[in-house]
Amino acid sequence: MRTESDPNLLTVSQAAQALGVTARTLKYYEELGLVVPGRSEGRYRMYAAADIDTFRRILRMRSLGFSITAITEMLKRPMVVVEPGKNRLAASDLTAVHSALASQLETLRARTAQVRKELREAEKLEAQLTRDLQYVEQRLRGVPADDLLAERARQTAPKSRSAR
Structure with a gap:
C-alpha cells in the first residue's frame, strides 16, 4: 500500500x-x-x-x-528511445501490434458476417410471421379461409415466364 x-x-x-x-x-x-x-x-x-x-x-x-484496441496493444510493449525526446515502438513490437490488430479485425469481420446472416434469417422469419398474422387477422374479420388460402397460393406460386 x-x-x-x-x-x-x-x-x-x-x-x-x-x-x-x-x-x-x-x-x-x-x-x-x-x-x-x-x-x-x-x-x-x-x-x-x-x-x-x-x-x-x-x-x-x-x-x-487510435482505437482503444490499438492503444491497449501498444501499451503492452515498451517504448525505445530513437533520439533524445522521441520514443517509439521497436519494429518487432510494431509487428506484434500489427498481428494482434489484424487478428482482432479478422475475428470482428467474421462475427459481423455471422450477425448479418442471422439478421437476414430474422428478417425472413419476420416476413413469414407478418403474413401469418395478417392471415389470422383476416380470418378473425370473417374472410373465408378458402379465399385467403387461394390468395396465398397465388402469392407463393412461381412466376410464369411471360410474367417476368
Whole structure:
C-alpha cells in the first residue's frame, strides 16, 4: 500500500488536473485496465509518475485517432528511445501490434458476417410471421379461409415466364 503522505504520488483529482482531463476520464481508462493506480491505506487512487506518463501516452494516442484496441496493444510493449525526446515502438513490437490488430479485425469481420446472416434469417422469419398474422387477422374479420388460402397460393406460386 502506498501512503497518502508520499509527495511523489497524486490523487485522482490532482492527476486529472495535471493532465487536463476529468477524474472520470482517468477512471474510465482504469476500468479498461490501461492504467492500474496504487491505492492508499484509505483505498484512494494514488498515481505515480509512471501512471501519469502512461496517461499522457494514452491521451496522445487518442488525440491521434487510435482505437482503444490499438492503444491497449501498444501499451503492452515498451517504448525505445530513437533520439533524445522521441520514443517509439521497436519494429518487432510494431509487428506484434500489427498481428494482434489484424487478428482482432479478422475475428470482428467474421462475427459481423455471422450477425448479418442471422439478421437476414430474422428478417425472413419476420416476413413469414407478418403474413401469418395478417392471415389470422383476416380470418378473425370473417374472410373465408378458402379465399385467403387461394390468395396465398397465388402469392407463393412461381412466376410464369411471360410474367417476368
